[in-house]
Amino acid sequence: MTFHGEFYDFDNVPIVMKPFQQPLPVWYGLGNPASVAWTAANTVTRRPPEQVRAITDSYRVEWKKLGRSEADLPMLGVNRHIIIADTEAEALATARRGYPAWRHHMGLLWHEYNVPFPLEAALPEDFGILQKHGDAIAGTPAMVRDYIAREIEATRVNYYVDFASGTITHDEAMRSVDLFTNEVMPAFADA
Amino acid sequence: MRFGIFDHLDDSGLPLDRHFEARLELIEAYDRAGFYGYHLAEHHNTPLGYAPSPGVFLAAVAQRTRQLRFGPMVYLLPLYHPLRLIDEICMLDQMSGGRFLYGVGRGISPVEVGFYGIDFNTGAKQFREGSRSSAAG
Numbered sequence: 001m002t003f004h005g006e007f008y009d010f011d012n013v014p015i016v017m018k019p020f021q022q023p024l025p026v027w028y029g030l031g032n033p034a035s036v037a038w039t040a041a042n043t044v045t046r047r048p049p050e051q052v053r054a055i056t057d058s059y060r061v062e063w064k065k066l067g068r069s070e071a072d073l074p075m076l077g078v079n080r081h082i083i084i085a086d087t088e089a090e091a092l093a094t095a096r097r098g099y100p101a102w103r104h105h106m107g108l109l110w111h112e113y114n115v116p117f118p119l120e121a122a123l124p125e126d127f128g129i130l131q132k133h134g135d136a137i138a139g140t141p142a143m144v145r146d147y148i149a150r151e152i153e154a155t156r157v158n159y160y161v162d163f164a165s166g167t168i169t170h171d172e173a174m175r176s177v178d179l180f181t182n183e184v185m186p187a188f189a190d191a
Numbered sequence: 192m193r194f195g196i197f198d199h200l201d202d203s204g205l206p207l208d209r210h211f212e213a214r215l216e217l218i219e220a221y222d223r224a225g226f227y228g229y230h231l232a233e234h235h236n237t238p239l240g241y242a243p244s245p246g247v248f249l250a251a252v253a254q255r256t257r258q259l260r261f262g263p264m265v266y267l268l269p270l271y272h273p274l275r276l277i278d279e280i281c282m283l284d285q286m287s288g289g290r291f292l293y294g295v296g297r298g299i300s301p302v303e304v305g306f307y308g309i310d311f312n313t314g315a316k317q318f319r320e321g322s323r324s325s326a327a328g
Contacts, residue, residue, distance in 0.1 A: 020289035
């Protein structure tokens with residue numbers, strides 16, 4: 001393999017290993033709907049629903065231009081904070097404890113080095129406000145099912161991605177996954 | 192509809208060895224539940240991300256799961272030499288029987304890449320070059 005660039009430069013290097021998958025799936029975290037044109041890859045974004053919809057619409061347009069079918073569409077994912085517990089009160093208590101710690105970590109280096117944090121407005125420090133903006137849900141399995149159904153309809157994604165926050169306890173995380181698996185996922189088996 | 196997980200592996204207050212083990216147990220639960228993908232963020236020198244070498248943690252994920260796909264979300268490409276990256280990708284994809292999801296980007300934090308002496312403004316160009324050269328491999 002030979003490559004000559006400004007940052008990397010090498011000649012006739014033997015490449016002796018190949019990935020198992022051919023081709024290897026490529027993923028991007030996508031912030032800007034305008035980036036879609038160069039992206040025929042899989043993506044996950046945490047933008048608000050109407051912006052996610054702009055991304056998935058652009059993807060479908062680009063995909064059609066390539067003559068490809070809807071069934072082969074890349075994975076188009078949206079990323080939200082989801083905490084499930086047996087009661088809404090328990091889920092909210094967990095989220096109100098876990099989310100601010102993660103949010104603090106998100107902004108930490110930016111603040112320490114006096115660089116404006118680009119997600120300052122998108123990530124309110126209070127979980128209640130995040131939930132009010134529609135970027136998160138803490139509740140019972142039924143509430144989470146309704147929330148995800150609305151989001152899928154609004155965004156037209158085919159992939160739904162939950163945040164794993166390190167600051168909730170292991171038992172809370174395991175219970176949340178358990179409820180998600182048994183009481184939320186089956187409702188979307190055919191969606 | 193498929194479901195996935197995005198994880199910063201941020202500080203949990205647990206001692207780090209227990210934090211890693213607890214998270215691997217949670218990932219085993221994702222695997223049993225039939226989640227499609229586990230996406231791990233790469234951050235540096237911050238409690239936001241305790242997987243600054245995501246490939247190391249993902250090698251453990253490969254061995255603790257059966258069907259779950261996994262990958263970095265995303266590799267901060269300017270921090271990797273393309274030849275080194277090609278090797279790591281091949282290893283993780285082969286070690287998991289083809290479950291690796293190759294996530295790439297230039298990162299969002301000028302502070303973190305700055306620790307490595309990388310100018311965020313040339314990072315995009317370096318990202319494109321790294322991306323082109325690693326795709327060739």
